[in-house]
Amino acid sequence: MAKELKVVGKPLPKQGDELRATGTAMYSSDYKMPGMLHGVILRSPYASADIVDIDTSAAEAMTGVKLVMTYKNFPSFCATSVQYVGYPVACVVALTEEIAEKAMELIKVEYKPKPFVIDPVEALDPDSPRVFPDTPNAYPFKLNSIFTDPNEKGLFTKRELAECDGYGDLEAGFKEADIIVEDDGYSFATQHAPVPERRGALVDYDGERITMYVVTQSAQSIRNALCWSTVGITSPLKVRILSEFNSGTFGARGDDAGFWPDGSPDDPVAFMGGGHDKSSGFAIMAAMTLRKPVRIFYTSNEENFFHFWGRGSANVKVRMGFKKDGTLTAWDQEELLNCGQFGNRWTLFFRNGTPMFMYSHNLPATRIKKTALLTNIPGMVGWSGYGNPEVMFATEQVMDIAAEKLGMDPVELRKKNCAMPGDNALNCSQAYMFTGANWFGSADYPQLLDKLAAQIGWEKRKPHTEKTGVIRSGMGMALTCQQCAGEGVGANALVKLNVDGTAEICVTYADIGQGGRSACRQMTAEALNISFDKVRVVAGDTDATVWGTCNACSGGTVKYGWAVYNACQDALKDLFALGAPVLGVFPEELATENGEIYVKADPSKRMPWAGAFFNQHNNEADPYQIIGKSTWSVPAGAKNIEKAATFCSLDVDTETGELKNVKFYHCADVGRALNDKDTRAQLLRIHHGWESALGGTMRLDSATGKLLNGNYIDYPVATMWECDVEPSYIESGENDPSHPYGAVGLGQALQNAVHAAAANAIYNATGVRIKQVPMTPDVILKALGKI
Numbered sequence: 001m002a003k004e005l006k007v008v009g010k011p012l013p014k015q016g017d018e019l020r021a022t023g024t025a026m027y028s029s030d031y032k033m034p035g036m037l038h039g040v041i042l043r044s045p046y047a048s049a050d051i052v053d054i055d056t057s058a059a060e061a062m063t064g065v066k067l068v069m070t071y072k073n074f075p076s077f078c079a080t081s082v083q084y085v086g087y088p089v090a091c092v093v094a095l096t097e098e099i100a101e102k103a104m105e106l107i108k109v110e111y112k113p114k115p116f117v118i119d120p121v122e123a124l125d126p127d128s129p130r131v132f133p134d135t136p137n138a139y140p141f142k143l144n145s146i147f148t149d150p151n152e153k154g155l156f157t158k159r160e161l162a163e164c165d166g167y168g169d170l171e172a173g174f175k176e177a178d179i180i181v182e183d184d185g186y187s188f189a190t191q192h193a194p195v196p197e198r199r200g201a202l203v204d205y206d207g208e209r210i211t212m213y214v215v216t217q218s219a220q221s222i223r224n225a226l227c228w229s230t231v232g233i234t235s236p237l238k239v240r241i242l243s244e245f246n247s248g249t250f251g252a253r254g255d256d257a258g259f260w261p262d263g264s265p266d267d268p269v270a271f272m273g274g275g276h277d278k279s280s281g282f283a284i285m286a287a288m289t290l291r292k293p294v295r296i297f298y299t300s301n302e303e304n305f306f307h308f309w310g311r312g313s314a315n316v317k318v319r320m321g322f323k324k325d326g327t328l329t330a331w332d333q334e335e336l337l338n339c340g341q342f343g344n345r346w347t348l349f350f351r352n353g354t355p356m357f358m359y360s361h362n363l364p365a366t367r368i369k370k371t372a373l374l375t376n377i378p379g380m381v382g383w384s385g386y387g388n389p390e391v392m393f394a395t396e397q398v399m400d401i402a403a404e405k406l407g408m409d410p411v412e413l414r415k416k417n418c419a420m421p422g423d424n425a426l427n428c429s430q431a432y433m434f435t436g437a438n439w440f441g442s443a444d445y446p447q448l449l450d451k452l453a454a455q456i457g458w459e460k461r462k463p464h465t466e467k468t469g470v471i472r473s474g475m476g477m478a479l480t481c482q483q484c485a486g487e488g489v490g491a492n493a494l495v496k497l498n499v500d501g502t503a504e505i506c507v508t509y510a511d512i513g514q515g516g517r518s519a520c521r522q523m524t525a526e527a528l529n530i531s532f533d534k535v536r537v538v539a540g541d542t543d544a545t546v547w548g549t550c551n552a553c554s555g556g557t558v559k560y561g562w563a564v565y566n567a568c569q570d571a572l573k574d575l576f577a578l579g580a581p582v583l584g585v586f587p588e589e590l591a592t593e594n595g596e597i598y599v600k601a602d603p604s605k606r607m608p609w610a611g612a613f614f615n616q617h618n619n620e621a622d623p624y625q626i627i628g629k630s631t632w633s634v635p636a637g638a639k640n641i642e643k644a645a646t647f648c649s650l651d652v653d654t655e656t657g658e659l660k661n662v663k664f665y666h667c668a669d670v671g672r673a674l675n676d677k678d679t680r681a682q683l684l685r686i687h688h689g690w691e692s693a694l695g696g697t698m699r700l701d702s703a704t705g706k707l708l709n710g711n712y713i714d715y716p717v718a719t720m721w722e723c724d725v726e727p728s729y730i731e732s733g734e735n736d737p738s739h740p741y742g743a744v745g746l747g748q749a750l751q752n753a754v755h756a757a758a759a760n761a762i763y764n765a766t767g768v769r770i771k772q773v774p775m776t777p778d779v780i781l782k783a784l785g786k787i
Contacts, residue, residue, distance in 0.1 A: 047705030083341035168365030173330025177321025200297025218550035244540030302710030432486030441638030474765025485555025490633025491548030501595020515678035554745030571628025657777030683727030
């Protein structure tokens with residue numbers, strides 16, 4: 001039986017909740033500095049063009065203008081060609097934002113417009129205009145993984161670069177199959193509304209180092225990366241980044257540093273993401289040039305919509321082989337991802353490969369081929385799920401098609417093949433290390449499925465052939481998973497034990513709304529056996545915290561779990577070593593609770609932490625702190641993996657194509673919930689995923705490339721009114737070795753299965769397959785043959 005915990009798992013408040021609730025929390029865009037200048041960015045009106053010349057003389061002559069930045073005076077950073085409407089061309093810095101805006105209108109740019117391509121289908125045509133002259137628009141992804149050399153448990157021990165992701169003999173797997181199911185034409189387009197804080201930065205430069213207030217998930221990573229960018233920073237010593245409060249980022253602020261140079265898909269830096277925001281890069285260089293604080297934050301919703309808020313579109317083809325009893329024998333998958341002009345390779349990097357994770361229990365062979373498609377639309381970012389909602393929209397519908405062909409219940413087919421503890425957990429991403437076998441540390445998909453089936457009343461589900469009338473009801477489901485920080489990803493932590501029995505934990509955990517810092521407080525309190533209110537998290541300032549990789553891919557739970565826990569153990573080791581002589585025992589005979597050290601065999605023998613502090617032979621009026629530290633990275637072995645299932649009930653109006661009474665039943669296997677309140681709040685974010693089904697995508701004019709829905713009137717933001725959610729969770733992995741308290745991430749998988757579950761419910765209601773997201777009424781009516 002799992003150990004009863006005192007602090008971990010309790011519904012405790014987030015640090016800073018009161019500040020947020022009262023409106024006094026300071027976000028990056030709230031800060032002001034004396035003498036601060038303001039910058040605005042001039043953007044291209046063309047989808048593709050070369051810049052022949054820029055005349056900035058009138059703008060520079062305007063009273064109050066301090067600097068105009070173009071390719072002429074900042075050639076390593078500013079563009080000489082553009083690949084989408086809205087591409088950054090120049091930046092004006094002035095005394096006020098209003099002056100900068102007026103001066104920007106005076107800049108004269110001579111463009112040489114070029115042919116462009118917006119539609120991904122057209123981009124596939126070899127004769128279509130190329131986004132980059134020397135690169136085909138269909139760009140094969142080159143950093144794939146093949147897994148080999150299984151050990152005696154069937155766990156793969158080697159990973160090599162390959163043309164496709166996969167393992168096993170695919171041809172033999174299909175020969176073994178009794179039935180083969182194949183389907184294609186699945187198209188998924190999503191761009192989540194950029195409701196978080198607008199992008200930008202406030203930068204000051206004192207002649208030696210910059211101080212930057214910025215919205216980010218990766219403060220320490222940006223600090224280091226600035227040293228090999230083109231903005232003139234040569235050492236992390238010259239950078240301080242502050243990001244105490246962030247609004248929700250959903251994965252889109254992990255690589256948005258905005259200081260990379262322009263490049264092509266073959267450029268290993270430019271193709272990795274984060275370059276064409278440029279707001280922070282402009283602010284850094286302007287501040288260093290003028291020796292004045294410079295603030296550049298986007299000034300309109302449209303500007304914010306255009307830059308790094310979407311993920312493009314995807315087309316997926318799936319082929320599966322099964323035995324008559326439903327056992328998977330082979331899985332072949334092809335993915336085409338519209339990456340825009342920039343092509344965020346991370347979206348392809350982190351796509352976990354559905355069969356390699358979720359269905360690794362029986363599957364002997366699989367192949368996943370990935371191709372990036374370049375078009376003249378804005379660059380892409382990760383967002384929740386990092387490419388998996390697009391893929392699972394197809395794969396989980398094909399699983400339902402297979403179930404129907406096999407004469408099996410869709411739930412039972414998933415149970416037959418779902419991953420179990422100890423099964424291969426194969427992350428394809430070359431961004432992660434692979435030094436040995438990786439496996440599921442915990443998993444109980446059958447329990448998830450049984451729980452949700454009971455909630456929705458699955459046993460009452462009838463086939464579509466028994467349904468008539470205008471309004472038809474349906475039920476559907478889908479399985480999902482997500483990697484939580486792969487091998488090699490890590491973080492440091494430093495804990496300070498104070499003389500009064502309190503503690504401070506120093507981490508670089510980004511506050512992006514998920515409650516991660518509070519989880520660090522709870523884990524620290526648990527490890528030190530003190531109350532929650534006796535711990536404070538120090539974060540949001542690179543001068544006061546220690547290194548940690550980008551807080552993304554639901555990786556905070558696993559990275560900071562072990563870092564925090566080990567730092568606490570390191571501090572306790574020193575504490576007990578100092579206290580043992582005073583209490584006349586060996587250090588290993590001691591324990592602690594409520595800021596006191598006691599002898600385990602005789603708890604009456606105890607003293608406050610201060611007694612040990614004073615044993616350091618220093619001035620008794622000024623006792624030292626005790627410092628514990630930890631450096632930790634994810635090793636090979638048991639992997640921390642999100643596991644969940646989503647069921648959906650809905651009504652389809654076959655006359656209007658509207659979806660009504662949509663309700664999602666979602667259950668996540670969280671291992672152990674670190675905070676019950678935050679866990680349940682996270683699960684309610686299914687609304688955010690449903691947004692793309694309602695029409696939440698980037699709509700561009702194919703004739704001009706201009707954005708048509710860059711506002712919150714034309715873009716449908718999902719609210720509680722759009723769907724009902726009944727979230728729940730199970731705790732199957734309290735002893736999951738991938739985390740000191742058995743916790744597993746949950747923030748992304750809840751997005752992954754929403755669309756597939758709804759599409760399967762629509763099929764159950766009407767007998768037609770919806771292969772396109774958004775699932776707007778016109779899409780449904782077209783599938784029904786009504787238009």
